[in-house]
Amino acid sequence: MDATPMRNVAGASDKKAPKMVIAGATKYYQTRTGSVHALDNVSLDVRDGEFLCILGPSGCGKSTLLWSMGGLHGLTDGEIRLGAEKIIKPHPEIAMIFQDANLLPWRNLAANIALPFELKRKPVDQQRIDMLLKRVNLWGFESKFPRELSGGMQQRASIVRSLSVNPSLLLMDEPFGALDAFTRDEMNLLIQEIWMETGKTIVFITHSISEAIFLADRVVVMSARPGRIASVFDIDIPRPRPVDIQTRPDFIERVLHIKASIDHGRSPSDGLAIT
Amino acid sequence: MDKALGDKIPEFNRKKAGGGGDGVGLSGTSLGLGDHRTKLETLAIILVAVVIIGGAELLLKWFNVPQYVLPTPSLIIMALFTEWGFIWPHLLVTLKELLLGFAIGASIGFVLAAVITQFPFVEKIVTPYILLLVTTPMLALVPLLILKLGFGSEPRIIAVALASGPMVMINSATGFRRVDLAKIALARSFGASTFQIFTKIRIPMAMPMIIVGLMVGSIFGLLTTVGAEMVGGAEGLGNRLTYYSALIRMPQFFAIILILAIIGISIYVLFYWIGKKWASWET
Structure with a gap:
């Protein structure tokens, strides 16, 4: 799964200066039973004004990555910069x-x-x-x-x-995970509207593929143990996106495409195959 | 129809993540003070009180129970009024000892809890001694304290502080140990300092347990005050108990007990209301 072609620095081709640069972010947690490798050499540019979704199974280090982006905890190696500033503690521009x-x-x-x-x-x-x-x-x-x-x-x-x-950068850590499906749709619409109205940069973590596609300009898929970027997908569906877009065949095709890429990158022992 | 469910709206308090589940909340005491009562319930409460007190009065008179065995309620109330001039200076002494001892003990207990829970290593070392203080009756130390400090209020105040402080400490520490990482992260993400996290997150979160500690601590303080007064010295309500019982003046003896009961209930009600005001968010 290391051979995924899009694993290198995503968004580097963008001309505008990125909002946030994550360069070689690596994180080990020291626990009683030894050290846990949470993030492995994650490099990613967050473009100014984009809606970026980070998608992955639980335990893939996506929350760790987000907390590091928010300056809530440090990295073992690598660095995160907001513009020219290195993020080592919470920044007033980030909420x-x-x-x-x-x-x-x-x-x-x-x-x-x-x-x-x-x-x-x-x-x-x-x-x-x-x-x-x-x-x-x-x-x-x-x-x-x-x-x-x-x-x-x-x-x-x-x-x-x-x-x-x-703030100019909003970091959202599975914010709607505990809500029921109807409320969740409502909130997704609201956050899309707010994003379009305010032009803020949003990094949004989720484990729902359809939520990620519905919201994002780009979906970054992470794989677990250790957490690393598996692939990046551009989502060019025009906005505003209505809720019922999620039932359209081309939307479902995107879901299946991303799902296939996740399953492909996973070794058979990681999960049960449904036959 | 299921009686327990009755007309209840089928919506349950979803216990949210965080907040911890180890709280012994004040609502656990189901005396229902200040909660809404129907007129019928109020009436029933008064009626039962009248039946019990009136019944005691009648029974004691009917069977000619001698005063020195058990005085009637009316005699006790009368003694309270006739003897009040002699009693109230002792009441003041008791209250002074209780308040001073509790204030000293509770302050030290609270500060110790707040500091110690920040250092798990120190907490592990200190906790056994605090448990020792909680479980050993501090009354046992009173004769020793009197030996060192004389028959004044000081030994009793120290005993009260020693009895109430550890109670406040052990409960507050339980409160401070309830760390909700998400709430601390939230405050931190808005640039909170360690001190701000303490005042805006940790203290409010520990508040329900702190209040429980203060309530239990003050009740323990009352027990110790009265006990210490019975051990030695010549003032305080505890001293009056030994005095009146030695003279077999039972109505006066029970009048003192009545006063002590009122002090105890007042403490409970006070902290019940404080809990309602400052810790009602935790149901």
Whole structure:
């Protein structure tokens, strides 16, 4: 599986300077039972303004890669740069969105959204927050606590929280993984709209092939143990993409194509074959 | 129709990842203070109280139980009023010892818990000694403390601090140990400092357990205060208990017990409300 032709630096042909450069990212975790090789020499350019999906099975190091991009933990080898700056700690231009919304249960919605401002010791940009709340249909829910909101509303609130500080790069770690299929479609549409309206660069992690194709300009497929980039697919479906696009034959063909490439790269012992 | 389900909306509290599952939340005590009661329930509660107290009164009178065995409720209340002038200075002494000892013990316990949980190695070494303090009745130390410090309030305050501090510490430490990596990562991603993570994430997350610790610690403090007063010295409600029982003045003796019960219940109610206000997010 090392012989995949597209494994080299993706996006290097792009003329515009990339938003973020990942060069030879390698990460080992030291655990009680020894060291775990999570990332192996991952090189990737994130283009300015693109919607990039990182797709892979669980344990392929995609979250590790995203956390490193967000400056939450260091690499064993290689480096990640945002423009000219090396990312070694969280950067104000980068905001992260986590699995399960990750709201603080002891704070109401307004206080949850104000958290980034509190941590940065800056005055709360209420105008921008109100605009965003209206945009995602959460206007009027500010005094509610997370437990009083549905999963979709919670995740919308966490999107508002991240956008409130106006970052230019959004890192999303399987944000809609815990939602039901209907809510998930809704959220995918919303995030596509937000991306088109704001022109932010988004890196989105998922283990759903169709979600990746639906959202992305490019899909980066990762393989596991150790985590490395297996292949990169360009998705040139015109936008805005409606939800029902996912039932169209050419969409399904893309899904099967990516699925085949994943199965092909996997050794037979890794999974059960369905016959 | 299933009675337990009744008209319940079929929607369950989905337990979200994180938050930990080891919380002993205050809601575990199902005394239902301040929760919505129907008029019928309120009425029933009052009625049962009247039946019990009135019944005791009648039975004790009916069987001519002597006062020195068990005084009637009316005699106890009367003693409380007639003797109040002699009792209240002792009440103040007890409250002072309890509050001072608890404040000292709880502060030290809280700070120790916050610091120690940051260093797992230190925690492993210190925990056995804290357990020793929790399980050994601090009352046992009172005679020794009196020997060193005399018959004033100091030995009792120290005993109260020693009894309540470890309780606060051990519960708070459980709270601080509930690390939710995702929430810490969240704060960190917005540039939070270690201190901000402590104040904005770790403390609120530990709050339900801290409050449980404060409640248990203060109740332990009350036990130790009264016990220490019974051991030695000439003031405090504990001292009054030995005094009145020595004189076989049972109505006064029970009046003191009534006051102690009221202090205990007040502590419970206080922390119940604090828990409702600061830890209600954890159901």
